[in-house]
Amino acid sequence: MDETPLSAAAAPATSLTPPAPTSSSAEDRILVDRAQAGDTRAFDDLVRKYTPKLYGLIYNMTSNREDTADLLQDVFAKAYRSIKRFMGKSSFYTWIYSIAVNMTLNFLKKRGRHHKVSLDDVDTGIENDPEFIRVTTANSGTLREVNIHELQKRLNAAMMKLSEDHRTVVTLYDVQGLQHAEISKILGVSEGTVRSRLFYAHRLLQTYLEDFVK
Amino acid sequence: MNEFENIQRLIRLKRFEQPEEGFTESFLQQFHQRQREDMLRKSSVELFWERVTTWWDHLLVPKWSMATAAVAVCTMSVWMLQPAAKPAAGLTVTPVIPEKAFVPKMDLSDIPLARMAENGDATMADSLLRKHVEARPVLEGKVAPPSPSSLPTTGWQQPTLQNAAPAVQAGREGMLGK
Incomplete structure (x- = not known):
């Protein structure tokens, strides 16, 4: 397989726009009301809706599939126990994201900084994702030009080099597509702090992945 | 153009890392x-x-x-609810002796006189001294008030220590507790 690095310019311009979170607060509110009234199916619908989003969040913070699945179970278990205390002052997705971020940060603190990302932690299914293939080969014509496995490895390694706080904002902003204001609510910090953390995180990532972004 | 546009574009590829079908x-x-x-x-x-x-x-x-x-609330509650400290068994309890009732040392009516004495009026100073010596034992309840006969005769007299002798004597006795 060729070792030609992926040129960032290969991605189409449309991929620059982060996907807006499909929060649909009104729909969530109805499901939450039903769950608070004891309708467990309503809570199941919330789990179905937020599992892919929270999976992406936790996976990109831990870089480990097993830890992600375990943490996700804990997050929804905690949300289920606390659903009656959810007063609706914030949207449900802000609330559940706050739980997920806090639990993941606590987990990472316990796991410590000595954890090394192994090759096994790389998502092996992504190279078959049709959308991923389309984005990474849009201008080059062939997947052979991109060593996807290497790219994933380097991306994960670069992310894991960041501090937990920096990794969290990058995940929420660049990967999850949330806005600064939403991130500040989730993390309980000012928007200025979010912007500052993003700036430093981007600068560090640019250094770590210099050869990919030439 | 954002200086980090390229790196952001690269990181956004991570959003394709999703769980497998049926997860x-x-x-x-x-x-x-x-x-x-x-x-x-x-x-x-x-x-x-x-x-x-x-x-x-x-x-x-x-x-x-x-x-x-x-x-803080728990600490305050414990502190407020704890019983008053009892003396240890081995210690002897000393009975509390009530203090003497407060007795004013000077008749308040003397205040104008005192002011006059301060102004150098020797007559008034004598009068004040005499009145003080007479009044103190009586106020302390140790002697009966002097009888009119022991007081200077009627009419105004120049107050001296000599014509105040009975009262002075009574006052001394009162002070000595006789």
């Missing part, structure tokens, strides 16, 4: 299974404690201030 339904089944296992495995006390900690965790921002306030 969500399988995850939901595991979630239900785990809830049932928890109900069977955990004792009622553990479940109750879990509820309490979950409730406490949700007081996110004021968590520590609430905890501090709770500790």
Whole structure:
């Protein structure tokens, strides 16, 4: 397989726009009301809706599939126990994201900084994702030009080099597509702090992945 | 153009790292299974404690201030409710002797006279001294008030220590506790 690095310019311009979170607060509110009234199916619908989003969040913070699945179970278990205390002052997705971020940060603190990302932690299914293939080969014509496995490895390694706080904002902003204001609510910090953390995180990532972004 | 545009574009590729097909339904089944296992495995006390900690965790921002306030209230309650300290068994208890009732040392009506004495009026100073010496034992309740016969004769006399002798004597006796 060729070792030609992926040129960032290969991605189409449309991929620059982060996907807006499909929060649909009104729909969530109805499901939450039903769950608070004891309708467990309503809570199941919330789990179905937020599992892919929270999976992406936790996976990109831990870089480990097993830890992600375990943490996700804990997050929804905690949300289920606390659903009656959810007063609706914030949207449900802000609330559940706050739980997920806090639990993941606590987990990472316990796991410590000595954890090394192994090759096994790389998502092996992504190279078959049709959308991923389309984005990474849009201008080059062939997947052979991109060593996807290497790219994933380097991306994960670069992310894991960041501090937990920096990794969290990058995940929420660049990967999850949330806005600064939403991130500040989730993390309980000012928007200025979010912007500052993003700036430093981007600068560090640019250094770590210099050869990919030439 | 944003200076980090390229790196952001690269990082956004990570959003394609999604769980495999069918993960969500399988995850939901595991979630239900785990809830049932928890109900069977955990004792009622553990479940109750879990509820309490979950409730406490949700007081996110004021968590520590609430905890501090709770500790302060508990400490104050214990302090206020504890019984008064009792003397140790081996110690002897000394009876409390009530203090003497307060007795004014100077008749308040003398204040104008005192002011006059301060202004160098020797006559008034003598009068004040005489009145003080007479009044003190009486006020302290140790001697009866002097009889009119022991006082200077009627009419105004120049007050001297000699014509005040009975009263001075009575005052001295009172002071000595006779």
